Amino acid sequence: MDSRTKLELNEKAIEAAKRSLDDGAVTPSYGPWRDDIVKLLNDALATELVCVLRYKRHYFTAHGIASPRIAEEFLEHANAEAGHADRIAERIVQLGGEPDFSPDHLSQRSHAEYDESKDLRDMLRSNLIAERVAVETYRQMIELIGDKDPTTRRLLEEVLNDEEEHADELKDLLDE
Structure with a gap:
């Protein structure tokens, strides 16, 4: 086999991309994985939204001598998660799916849990637990999606990079 054939474009795939214009950026080469990826992304969306809610609650309810600084960290994380x-x-929309923002579905699909703790620690x-869960689930999603x-x-x-930074920041605050 000639080494040039390894670097040639797939002309059939290019021709297929000229059809089904209603699919936007989603060409036929996305294949059967598109629906699975949209489901994974909707689960990630639910996780992020539950995290926003948890961080917001903690931001508004944090009390104690260290609370202003920690509350600000909670707010920064809430905004990052949003x-x-x-x-x-x-x-999800780019892939032709519909993002699921239904409040009824969030806690069912989220990998992280909502929390109503009153103590700052x-x-x-x-x-920190939620960030570690996010790190693990994003690592698994990245592996599943591959190429x-x-x-x-x-x-x-x-997003994984941000979640790892959040986990490190929270761990540092816990260690103080």
Whole structure:
């Protein structure tokens, strides 16, 4: 086999991309994984939204001598998680899916749990657990997606990086 054939584009796939214009960026080469990826993304969306709610609650209810600084960290994380949710919802739409923002479905699909702790250390611990769960689920999603959807994989890698930073920040606050 000539080494040039390894680097040639698939002309059939290019021709197929010229049809089904209503699918936007989703070409036939996305294959059978698109629906599975949309489901994974909707679960991630639910997780991010539950995290926003948990962080917001903790932001508003944190009390104690260290609470102003920690509450500000909770607010920063809530805003970051909301940004993740927006990016994930946008990707779901790009893939031809519908982002599920239904409050009735959030806790059912979320990998993280909502928390109503009143103690500052318990709040930190709950958020650290949620960030570690997010890290693990994003790592698994990235592995599952592999090369099936490089755009989604890159998005999830960026979110994973943020989640790892959040976990490190929370761990540092717990250690103080």
